Amino acid sequence: MAQLSENLLPAKLVLENLVEDKYVEEKYVLGIDGGGTKTLTRLVNLKTQQSWQAQGGSSSLTNDFNGAIATIAGLCRQVVKQAHASENKSSDDECDYQHISAVFGLAGAGNDKRVQQLIETLAMPFAQLSICSDARTSAYGANNGEAVAVVALGTGSVGMRLDGQGNSFLTGGWGFIAGDEGGGAKLGLAAVKITLTEFECHFERNKTHQCELASQIMQFIGATRPEMLTWLSTAKPCDYAKFSPLVFALALICPVARKLLAEHIQAVEYLIDLTLANTQLPLVLLGGLAEVTKACLSTKYQQQLIAAKGDALDGACFLAQQFYITQS
Amino acid sequence: MAQLSENLLPAKLVLENLVEDKYVEEKYVLGIDGGGTKTLTRLVNLKTQQSWQAQGGSSSLTNDFNGAIATIAGLCRQVVKQAHASENKSSDDECDYQHISAVFGLAGAGNDKRVQQLIETLAMPFAQLSICSDARTSAYGANNGEAVAVVALGTGSVGMRLDGQGNSFLTGGWGFIAGDEGGGAKLGLAAVKITLTEFECHFERNKTHQCELASQIMQFIGATRPEMLTWLSTAKPCDYAKFSPLVFALALICPVARKLLAEHIQAVEYLIDLTLANTQLPLVLLGGLAEVTKACLSTKYQQQLIAAKGDALDGACFLAQQFYITQS
Structure with missing residues (x-):
């Protein structure tokens, strides 16, 4: 399973590459935005730009770990099935995971052990799978992958800075007891x-x-x-x-x-x-x-202040696309 | 099951009554000091002043409710058995609960529902049973039942004031998230x-x-x-x-x-x-x-500041004695 490089290309470069690209033939990206209340999934066929979405309950790795695994696995299968149905493919969907680059932005993904356990339990043969915090996908979504500082004020609070070279820096995100001031x-x-x-x-x-x-x-x-x-x-x-x-x-x-x-x-x-x-x-x-x-x-x-250009789900899909760019 | 009066007599009066008292014949008091880490029980024969003690794990009603019930029930049976053994009584101990006035000072006893559930689950036929916070028994122990302000600084924090008329006033004790400052x-x-x-x-x-x-x-x-x-x-x-x-x-x-x-x-x-x-x-x-x-x-x-004259277990036994005094 490939690891996503920390050094990512800025958004414009990605789009230019994708337009002229030979690599998008039969390639898919799958993004997940998983929080403490709900989880959103989007699968995109990079050639046709068709997309399929599904929504489920919490997939925070902190609150209910087994529930998170079930939610994520179910949503992945759901969007793959939707794609198969609308693209008239066979129902034997497992093999298709090999054509999907996936990025999950999940609350609680700072906990390495749980992330590793999630990857092992899911055992889905994605072309690549990266799991990062939802703060990171939010930041990539907020300014189309360009340099930005993002502060999320929900039930909790967390800050994330992206520089122009694809490096990200997290602030806060320590949880309700010891952190979350401003939330x-x-x-x-x-x-x-x-x-x-x-x-x-x-x-x-x-x-x-x-x-x-x-x-x-x-x-x-x-x-x-x-x-x-x-x-x-x-x-x-x-x-x-x-x-x-x-x-x-x-x-x-x-x-x-x-x-x-x-x-x-x-x-x-x-x-x-x-x-x-x-x-x-x-x-x-x-x-x-x-x-x-x-x-x-x-x-x-x-x-x-600027208005957000996209959300965490956009950010997750953006990051998943990087795989095909950095591979080329 | 009798309710313990809020208007209690000061310590000296209690002792004077007990010395000359006809009511101490075959009367027992049972005190419990139950915290988040350990639980202490003492049974006293008021006539002979013989006493029996036992110690167990947590009986905080907040942390592990079923564990608390098991601990308390086990410790009560244990001291009653000890008393029977040293007083050469029959092993059919249940009937003897009728001669025991009991006071449990428990962490988390501010929660009325849990206290009621504890009383119903235990179903021990004490002559009287009162359950109050360990803050209250600490205060009665600290100055032999006389007027005092007690501040407990353990893992958490709580304050209790007793006036000369047996009224008590609680401060804090709201738990780790919303309170416990100074702990x-x-x-x-x-x-x-x-x-x-x-x-x-x-x-x-x-x-x-x-x-x-x-x-x-x-x-x-x-x-x-x-x-x-x-x-x-x-x-x-x-x-x-x-x-x-x-x-x-x-x-x-x-x-x-x-x-x-x-x-x-x-x-x-x-x-x-x-x-x-x-x-x-x-x-x-x-x-x-x-x-x-x-x-x-x-x-x-x-x-x-003064030094404590007794502990929460002394306070629980002191309160349990009041039953015989206020009955007379």
Whole structure:
């Protein structure tokens, strides 16, 4: 199984090569964008540019490893079958894996052992298979493989910088407990912590609220100690993340929400600084919190922002195409 | 099953009653101190003052609920059998539960549903059974049931105030994710977060260390991104807590450790303030971090400190005795 070179060609060069290329005869690329909630797969016939897509559940290697393997294997078979059906090929699809260059961008792919185990368990005879973090595929998608700094603000947070030579540099991505500052779960956690303090200092003693944010969160997590402990005992990062829109919504009327929002913006700007590492690259913000956060950033960060040109699935397919280029 | 009254008599009154008491004939008390690591049980014959003890694994209701039930049931049977053996009684021990007043002080007992489920599953016909947090039994043990503020600094953290009328007030105890500031796991987590930042900003780029604390922690959690992610993916609160002694040990030579120690002391003093709630009660610090933390507290806190007069097991037995007093 070939390893994908770290030194990749920029996007324009790839496209020029593909247009005139003899290597695209019967060649396919398969890209996967696998996150903690859903997984997207796309198979492309490089000659006809026909493509087939399928969607499934989580394929994060961190959360449910066996579930991730099942999701990925199922989605690969599904798009290959779709291609066979529309291209009138035999149903014996296994042999066709040899014509597919595949790149999986998966949450949790920083864990080498799990990646190795995934490759061994799948045992699909791709022409080449590379597995990398979804941060990497996001960055390749965001600026068509050209130099860029990408910061993803979803439930978690992570930064990725690509230079013009195809080198990538990761920042953050340490997970909910020890990292993810600037992400929705950590913002929601900060709001829950404020709520617990408010509960102990005011509500438990005299049933009054000093803070609108805490008052609203107590409607979800309860207003007695046993209720709150029960909520806390099962709360996952996505449960905390659900409170992050509330912080934005209440910032105008609640000083506590305003303070948390300021700390969130500070954390995002710190993550952007680490990701840019003193370069002046175009900056792309991705993920569910990207739009609401953008408006609150300082002017100097806003000026560096560009809109994403593609998503992580585009990035995975882009990376998979490199195989045919670097082979030539 | 009788509920333990919140309005308890102070210790001296209890002892005076017991000395002259007709109610101690064939009466027993059973106390349990159940934490995340070990569980201690003591059975006392109130007439002869003979006692029997046994020790088992975790009985935290949060971590492993079925394990906790098995531990508690096993330990209760064990001490009852010991008592029967040394008092030459029949081996049909079940009936004797009717002569036992029991108090379990358990980690995680803030969760009402689990407590109810534990009582139903155990189905032991005690004369009375009360289940409360180990924070409560610690506080009753710390000053023989008299008014006191107790702050426990172990892997987690929690505060408990007892007033002279037997009322108790809990502070913190929200668990590792949303609380436990001042405890060993949160201090260790802060050290690990510093290590991850140091890794990204210095070590990953040029293999140099700016900080002794980070350098030493990387010897445990690894010095490459995959190694660190693997460590983080399985790290539990007790794994983080293992780094807390390192922060104390390096505070003299490493400015980063010194800063973390100052933040730890600030968190402990905040927890003490919340626990005292403007009273001038004697203050007891318990748990593995108590001794090293004491020396760093501001003078005004040090002046309020007293040594613990008893432990959580003493507190559980003390509370169990109240049943016979309040019955009379």
